[in-house]
Amino acid sequence: MHYVYLLKSKNFSNRTYVGYTRDLKKRLSQHNAGDSLHTARYMPWKLHAYFAFKHEHLAIRFEKYLKSHSGRAFASKHFWDFSHENKECCF
Numbered sequence: 001m002h003y004v005y006l007l008k009s010k011n012f013s014n015r016t017y018v019g020y021t022r023d024l025k026k027r028l029s030q031h032n033a034g035d036s037l038h039t040a041r042y043m044p045w046k047l048h049a050y051f052a053f054k055h056e057h058l059a060i061r062f063e064k065y066l067k068s069h070s071g072r073a074f075a076s077k078h079f080w081d082f083s084h085e086n087k088e089c090c091f
Contacts (some may be wrong), residue, residue, distance in 0.1 A: 002059035004066065005050040006079055012087040017045065020063040024050060043066060049079055074088060 003024045009015035017039050021027035026056055034040040053059035065071040 002053045003027075003050050004053070004059050004063045006048040006066075006075070007045040008040070008048040008080075010044045010046055012042045015042040016048070017077070018063060018066045019040075020059055049055045 001022070003021050005019055005024060007019070007023065007028070008019040009017075017031070019027065019031075019056070024047075028045065030036060030044050031039045031045045034043060039045060051059075051062065053062070066075050
């Protein structure tokens with residue numbers, strides 16, 4: 001499987017990261033070990049969400065979209081809902 005993942009910094013609540021990997025557990029460990037220049041400054045990280053794809057090209061396209069201007073706006077509205085953080089949901 002191919003994964004697009006969303007990370008949120010545990011210590012800097014406004015810091016987020018979007019990435020792609022084939023091994024989600026290993027990649028999260030790498031981020032939290034400081035192995036990524038883009039995320040080392042804001043570690044530790046927690047996995048906020050992930051999306052699994054059968055085909056690599058679809059995952060890479062989705063990651064690229066989420067990093068675009070319109071993709072960031074979409075993700076902010078649908079995935080990074082900060083207003084409900086630490087609140088219990090009652091569906």
